[in-house]
Amino acid sequence: MFAKDFSYAAPASLAEALALLQSQPEGEVKLVAGGQSLIPLLKLRMTEIGALVDVSKIPELHGITDDGDGVVIGAATTYFQAVNSPLVQKRCPLVIQAVSQVGDPQVRARGTIGGSLAHADPAGDLPAVALAVDAELRATGPSGSRSIPATAFFVDLMTTALQPAEVLTAVRFHATDAPHAGTAYVKHRHPASGYAIVGVAAAVWLNDDGTCRAAHVGITGAGTHATRAAGVEQALTGKRLDDATLTAACANAADGLDLMSDPYASGEYRAHLTRVLAKRALAQAAATAAQR
Ligand SMILES: Cc1cc2nc3c(=O)[nH]c(=O)nc-3n(C[C@H](O)[C@H](O)[C@H](O)COP(=O)(O)OP(=O)(O)OC[C@H]3O[C@@H](n4cnc5c(N)ncnc54)[C@H](O)[C@@H]3O)c2cc1C
Known part of the structure; x- marks a missing residue:
């Protein structure tokens, strides 16, 4: 399909882009950068727009x-x-x-x-x-x-x-290149697009004695928007990140998520993936942190 007609401008400065944004009624103008998400939406006519402002060269x-x-x-x-x-x-x-x-x-x-x-x-x-x-x-x-x-x-x-x-x-x-810090990103990809059915980003900071100073867990794909797994993070602070501790903490990784469901993955499956991938990501991040 083809997008509906729209005007296109590629401003050379941020000030020019801001002026262009304000020159049109709200909802009539949109920024575009790489176009990898917006252009398909326009071509499928899932969204319509009167003017595009290209920020990629600013x-x-x-x-x-x-x-x-x-x-x-x-x-x-x-x-x-x-x-x-x-x-x-x-x-x-x-x-x-x-x-x-x-x-x-x-x-x-x-x-x-x-x-x-x-x-x-x-x-x-x-x-x-x-x-x-x-x-x-x-x-x-x-x-x-x-x-x-x-x-x-x-x-x-x-x-x-x-x-x-x-x-x-x-x-x-x-930055996470300090001593005793480690990170990992683990995802279950959709086989066609590569998008995350569920993806978990983990960052771990260890104390000198190997216990967890702080752990941060970001979850995508499971719910309507990316969120932090605060319950998991709190359960790990001060502990050794061994298998039993990670399993127990990650059992609650999907708690409170507004789980999405579609023909490829049910909400229940997404919750299961969240628990499994949170544990994998944290284990990988902890292993890296222990080596630094
Ligand atoms: C086949 C395919 C596979 C993909 N697989 C993945 C994947 O596995 N994982 C993944 O994360 N993504 C995936 N994507 C999406 C891809 O990462 C997009 O590039 C990204 O989501 C949007 O970046 P963009 O620069 O193309 O944004 P655009 O499409 O240009 O814009 C997207 C939105 O952001 C707004 N915007 C852009 N720049 C700015 C700015 N500077 N300030 C304010 N608003 C702005 C636009 O107005 C628009 O609403 C996939 C896309 C395709 C086509």
């Missing part, structure tokens, strides 16, 4: 920088650019672990870090990562710039805390 939305405790990735950075960045490879291995499992090479060549997070697909991989490493999402709108913690960003099905006239400019991922 310099302020590019660049990967080290800011001490974290790595800041411009929103229009493609998956391909992120996964090939030595800085991201060294300091944010969880981003690499997840991004290398996104879709296929074509999707990773065009899809962007910011587009994925702004789209907030319930089966997207990066939202779980953003939650597990306490990412900070930076947005600029008509009334200035602000920073949104990942825990407040994913609100509901494909709904984020971004306002319609705001542009996501960058994402700051907390």
